[in-house]
């Protein structure tokens with residue numbers, strides 16, 4: 496065989512085997528597990544992420560979304576990520592305390608005046624640094640996602656902090672939230688989100704705190720005769736993956752995925768504000784619960800009762816971080 500023929504044969508072989516190799520490269524499956532309904536900011540963000548990946552990156556990735564605690568409940572997601580049973584989730588930041596104490600910041604009662612302040616803090620350098628502050632524990636944050644401000648619901652009308660005395664509230668697994676309810680003389684129990692409706696409807700617990708979107712989508716308003724519009728804290732999420740999964744991707748794959756994720760988060764964040772208003776109105780229209788509005792003085796009494804909690808946790812969170820977050824108001 497002359498040299499030209501030999502080169503042509505080699506080129507053909509490279510083309511054939513190369514295309515077989517490309518055809519054989521299966522897209523990477525990203526299982527996204529979460530615990531809320533699809534009709535929520537997180538549910539919609541996850542579906543948007545899936546749709547955008549299908550549109551823009553379908554040769555590289557496939558996203559499977561598992562909502563409503565179908566796959567993993569509350570805190571189980573962290574272990575599942577570390578074991579590569581799922582590749583992405585967006586737990587509430589109240590649930591990260593085993594991995595980092597810093598995110599307890601977001602649970603401090605009355606820290607942020609509104610979601611615009613939350614947004615400013617999350618986009619600041621200090622907020623962005625938090626995303627990678629627990630990589631030594633095998634997890635990495637890829638972005639923040641909003642749900643919104645929390646309201647208090649109970650079997651009793653809560654107007655003054657004293658009204659909460661001796662009531663039992665369901666909380667997410669956060670020591671700050673435990674201290675917050677202790678500050679008003681109430682008890683609290685850390686329970687998974689999937690159990691809240693039953694615990695309230697059977698009278699095992701008296702109350703809970705949550706956003707309008709979670710109160711509406713999980714029907715808590717049907718089993719809680721009063722909802723105090725307290726806006727006393729924030730319930731937001733961090734989209735997380737494992738360091739192992741993330742570092743197994745090329746830098747091109749990481750930036751392509753991150754860009755799609757940012758678009759999905761922007762969609763979820765835009766929706767979060769709208770949904771809070773819409774779901775609040777749906778709860779009001781249902782007439783199944785009474786919405787308790789607080790005057791400025793009444794709300795200030797809750798601030799006075801709960802704010803000492805900040806001091807209890809400043810050692811774990813860092814005074815500087817608290818100041819930075821507060822200054823975004």
Ligand code: SIN
Pocket residue numbers: 530531586587642667687688705709730
């Ligand atoms: C969530 O929004 O992911 C659940 C919040 C909760 O556990 O109350």
